[in-house]
Amino acid sequence: METLQLPPQWSTFARQTDWVFYFIYYLSVAFFVAICAAMVYFVWKYRRKPGVMSEPSGHNNLLEIGWTVSPLVLLVFLFHVGYRGYVDLTMPPADAMEIRVRARKWAWDFEYANGGHATVLHVPVHRPVKLILSSEDVIHSLYIPAFRVKRDAVPGYYSTMWFEATQTGETDFFCTEYCGAAVGTSEYREGDPNVGREGDRRHTGHFSMIGRVKIETRAEFSTFLESILRPPTDPATGREVSPEVWGSLIYRSSQCNTCHSIDGSAMTGPSWRGLFGRSREFVDGTNRVADANYLRESILQPNAHVVRGFNGVMPSFAGTLRDQQIDALIAYIRTLR
Ligand code: HEC
């Protein structure tokens, strides 16, 4: 339930978290009222009266033990519920769906298991989702109030958070590193290192790293997953980029670039420069011309033909890359003369 102080409860954590919050809150209210009332009462009761001298009072064991033990019990109880909540929050179920989250100045990127990217966080309802966060520059912090989850994205470190949404709808996420200044405000200074890259002048701080979370049904979510595998649109023309350009993007996003260069130098795998149409020699002594069918096979079954001078260490991209993406990669390799 949404209250004056708290956003709607849209994850399985929300009720427990809010219960602890309100328990501590009303406990504080109760103690505040009780302590003030006792204070006022004693001030009045032991006020100075003519002819009465104050005397040192006696020692009351029962009272002393009572006010030592009862807070102890209360605090151990609070520790227990807090710790249990913490364990729940930090231990994602083994079958959770993973989404890779990359933070940088000043945007979040969500990468899905199929290799697609989005700037809006789409999640399926009633399914545990685990976010794996990292940062490319400074500390950022992803906060989704309706789910009651928040976690720092730290450079050089993977952090994780998870949740299970309990209903469909749209809500907000924030970066809770609040520093930065907007163009046109008094805090803004030209040349400030917190100013984003050329072209995104509006984005000058963590406060602009906000966005939408869309909680979708199973069917809506799979439609979304399909859509992010289409070529991205070029902001300049408003149209989808060409297959060659898309291929060059997949070369990086699918990390082919960690093993294949495009400048002719051999890395873990052969360079792609001049690859298309060249005769390839394999460790078993056979040959084949690198045509589109060969490139396709190399991506889906890398060990069917292992290039001489290399080891069969390339992972298969079957099931990870879709037909269209493989076409785009081939189109890109063709341009590398
Ligand atoms: C872990 C390193 C590694 C990654 C990552 C990798 N490859 Fe490979 N790749 C290799 C190695 C090693 C070979 C050579 C051995 C073989 O043929 O299996 C190879 C061979 C190839 C070939 C044949 C090259 C030739 O000269 O005949 C193609 C095409 C290819 N990879 C495409 C890709 C694509 C596309 C990706 C990314 C989606 C990719 N590779 C990711 C290691 C890698």
Ligand SMILES: [Cu+2]
């Ligand atoms: Cu940030």
